[in-house]
Amino acid sequence: MKNISRYMTLTVLGGLLAFTSCETTELDLTANPNFLTPDQAGVDFFLNSIQEDFVRQFEGDADFDLNDNWQSGGNTTGDGFNELGMEMTRIVNMNGRNYNTVYQDSDMNDEWLNAYRGVLADIRAMAPLAQEAGLTRHIGIAQFIEAYLMISMVDFFGDVPYSEIVQGGEQNFNPVLDSGASIYDACLVLIDQAIANFNSTPTANPAVDFYYGNDYAKWERAANTLKLKIYVQRRLVDSGAAASFNAIITSGNYIQDTADDFVWNWPATSATQPDTRHPRYGINYQAAGAGEYMSNWLMSLMDESADPRTRYYFYRQTNAVPGAEIAPNEELLNCSLETPPQHYINAGFGGDFCWLPNGFWGRAHGEADGIPPDGLLRATYGTYPVGGRFDDDSFLAISPSAGGGGTGITNLLTAFGVDFMRAEMAMAAGNTGDARTFMLAGYAKSVAKVQAFLTGREAGADLSFVPSEGDVNAYATQIGIDFDDADADGKWDVLGEQYFIAHFGNGVEPYNFYRRTGFPTTLQPNLEPDPGTFIRSMYYPANAVNNNSNISQKADQTQPVFWDTNATAPAAN
Numbered sequence: 001m002k003n004i005s006r007y008m009t010l011t012v013l014g015g016l017l018a019f020t021s022c023e024t025t026e027l028d029l030t031a032n033p034n035f036l037t038p039d040q041a042g043v044d045f046f047l048n049s050i051q052e053d054f055v056r057q058f059e060g061d062a063d064f065d066l067n068d069n070w071q072s073g074g075n076t077t078g079d080g081f082n083e084l085g086m087e088m089t090r091i092v093n094m095n096g097r098n099y100n101t102v103y104q105d106s107d108m109n110d111e112w113l114n115a116y117r118g119v120l121a122d123i124r125a126m127a128p129l130a131q132e133a134g135l136t137r138h139i140g141i142a143q144f145i146e147a148y149l150m151i152s153m154v155d156f157f158g159d160v161p162y163s164e165i166v167q168g169g170e171q172n173f174n175p176v177l178d179s180g181a182s183i184y185d186a187c188l189v190l191i192d193q194a195i196a197n198f199n200s201t202p203t204a205n206p207a208v209d210f211y212y213g214n215d216y217a218k219w220e221r222a223a224n225t226l227k228l229k230i231y232v233q234r235r236l237v238d239s240g241a242a243a244s245f246n247a248i249i250t251s252g253n254y255i256q257d258t259a260d261d262f263v264w265n266w267p268a269t270s271a272t273q274p275d276t277r278h279p280r281y282g283i284n285y286q287a288a289g290a291g292e293y294m295s296n297w298l299m300s301l302m303d304e305s306a307d308p309r310t311r312y313y314f315y316r317q318t319n320a321v322p323g324a325e326i327a328p329n330e331e332l333l334n335c336s337l338e339t340p341p342q343h344y345i346n347a348g349f350g351g352d353f354c355w356l357p358n359g360f361w362g363r364a365h366g367e368a369d370g371i372p373p374d375g376l377l378r379a380t381y382g383t384y385p386v387g388g389r390f391d392d393d394s395f396l397a398i399s400p401s402a403g404g405g406g407t408g409i410t411n412l413l414t415a416f417g418v419d420f421m422r423a424e425m426a427m428a429a430g431n432t433g434d435a436r437t438f439m440l441a442g443y444a445k446s447v448a449k450v451q452a453f454l455t456g457r458e459a460g461a462d463l464s465f466v467p468s469e470g471d472v473n474a475y476a477t478q479i480g481i482d483f484d485d486a487d488a489d490g491k492w493d494v495l496g497e498q499y500f501i502a503h504f505g506n507g508v509e510p511y512n513f514y515r516r517t518g519f520p521t522t523l524q525p526n527l528e529p530d531p532g533t534f535i536r537s538m539y540y541p542a543n544a545v546n547n548n549s550n551i552s553q554k555a556d557q558t559q560p561v562f563w564d565t566n567a568t569a570p571a572a573n
Contacts, residue, residue: 044207046126047138051210053118054145055264055410057111057152058082058508062275062282069114079110080279081152082410085507088535089514090523091500092507093293093363097528099535100557108541111156119149120165137216138206140197144223147187147194148412151230154180155512158537158561161548162186174550180562181237184230195223211262222262224254225413232421233512234563235428245425255415258449262413268387268406277406278386280505285388285398285406289317289375294362297524299379300352302501303360308467308475311391312384312450313504315403316359318377319395323355332374335367343529352524359395366526383461384453385409385505392462404457411506416445420499424513432491436483439495440476446502447472489521496520516563518570534569536560 053069060079061070070079084103087094096102123142130138153160161175162183198216205214212218228248235241248254255261266278275282284290294314302310322329323336330337333355340353344364353364361378376397383390389403396402411417419442426434451472454461483494496519500510513519515536535557545553558569 043126043130043133043135043138046122047141047206048208050119050122050142050145053114054149057114057149059279059410062279069118070110081156082507085511089500089507089510090295090297090365091504091510092295093367094365095368097366097368098531100532103538105539105542105553108538109543112541112544115149115153134203136197136200136202140194143190143194147190148226150183151187152508154183154561156538157540158559174548176550184234188227188230191223191227195220210264218260221253221255221260222413224248225418228254228418228421232424236516236565237563242425242429255413255418258415258445261415264410266387266406266408278408280381281386281388281406281408284380285400285402287400289398290378290380294379296352296356296362296364299360299362300356301497303358306475307501308447308472309450311382311465313382314379315382315389315391316379316395317397318361319359321355321359321361324357332372334369341529343525347525349524364527365524366528366531383458384450385411387457390454390458390461392465407457416442416502417509419445420502423495427492427495435495436480439498440480442502443476443479443498492517492519493522497522514570518566521571533558536564536569
């Protein structure tokens with residue numbers, strides 16, 4: 001399916017090529033028999049590629065398969081919007097001391113390429129073929145994906161090219177930047193068009209609908225939920241956002257049940273070309289061990305509060321961490337011989353500076369030491385959502401195919417996420433009672449989804465370590481107490497922490513929430529005392545700036561996106 005989209009880069013809409021128009025190596029693909037030409041590619045093939053490339057925008061690629069759009073290197077483990085957002089919000093470790101140098105313009109090339117030369121190019125090539133054939137539901141899915149993709153591009157980059165690309169026509173190697181606000185408006189229109197197409201009578205349904213199996217009532221609920229997401233994200237700049245949001249809630253036609261969640265299921269049928277495992281699994285479940293570090297902040301928060309999702313989120317390869325259960329070890333954990341920096345002590349994080357007890361071997365935010373031989377010792381992703389191992393105190397080293405073998409999921413729009421949206425809207429309206437109710441409802445749905453995830457996924461796991469109903473309820477009770485006992489800002493902190501925990505695996509929503517609200521204020525500081533201002537939008541990709549005369553690089557990454565009207569960036573230092 002990937003071959004189609006890469007051929008389309010040569011033939012469809014020159015505006016899509018604005019950032020690579022000088023790369024003559026792409027022209028060689030026209031003579032490659034492995035790449036399909038437009039007359040060879042059917043509408044279903046295009047839609048398959050669109051659906052997969054779309055989820056890659058959020059998850060990236062573990063092994064740089066030559067048949068997809070993730071080949072330029074850069075920040076390898078940071079590829080995909082989910083990972084970028086999780087790193088900046090302490091959901092996973094950010095490897096670098098200074099915000100403005102961790103993510104360079106070259107790191108963004110893959111995301112930009114995949115969006116424009118992958119997803120949008122295929123949509124533009126497919127649309128006339130589908131229209132001619134009366135395949136209106138193919139078009140509806142593509143419209144929904146395009147809207148979701150473009151609001152995500154705005155969320156990470158701010159103003160981006162769109163209108164001149166959408167118009168098509170003659171080649172335009174220098175499409176202008178459209179305002180993020182105008183793109184959001186256009187996407188709302190596009191979603192309405194998608195809903196109309198979902199309710200149409202096509203000549204045929206898609207041969208493969210990876211998300212909903214051709215259940216268009218679910219597609220319509222997802223489309224309305226995407227609207228909810230838009231209204232929440234622009235509530236600071238849209239006086240009518242709350243009314244629009246509440247109108248959809250009143251209709252009841254949105255994702256309320258986990259069975260309707262908009263997710264991608266990774267089949268894990270192959271480990272190479274294509275790698276169909278969850279990318280986070282592919283990066284971490286290797287013969288040499290884990291390729292990433294988990295966040296000390298998140299592991300500490302969840303372990304110390306007895307969060308019932310902990311054993312699903314994290315897998316510990318050892319029960320002894322240098323500095324905690326065993327003596328400090330310079331070779332394995334260099335910081336175990338160091339004292340915490342003063343700003344960590346001042347912020348109350350001196351104990352989480354380097355090591356955590358109970359085998360939660362991770363790293364502090366911004367830890368940029370070299371990589372020691374700890375791949376088979378550090379904590380890594382568990383069974384949820386990447387399809388890894390459930391933590392049953394076995395403390396076995398991970399290996400390729402361990403646990404669920406990478407049969408993970410990518411959560412995009414979820415029932416628990418809607419509850420957290422409703423909690424945020426209630427908090428913004430000063431209705432803390434409803435906010436509490438929706439927060440606890442989101443927690444309950446999150447836990448139920450996480451616990452159900454293990455079923456049928458990992459043979460041999462010791463299920464006696466599965467948290468009991470009493471454990472789940474006790475945690476909910478404590479969340480409620482913490483919320484009730486807190487002042488206004490403290491209530492936002494409790495909500496923010498639960499928001500981040502529930503969205504583990506999806507970094508987009510926490511990153512947006514953090515910029516919208518500035519909460520939670522309980523995040524671990526960067527290890528660098530003066531790491532620069534928190535990133536409010538990403539640099540434009542180097543290729544886009546170099547090849548499009550209408551794109552000038554930002555002076556820095558402190559420029560907010562249009563819906564972020566806060567006076568300052570979140571206090572991430």
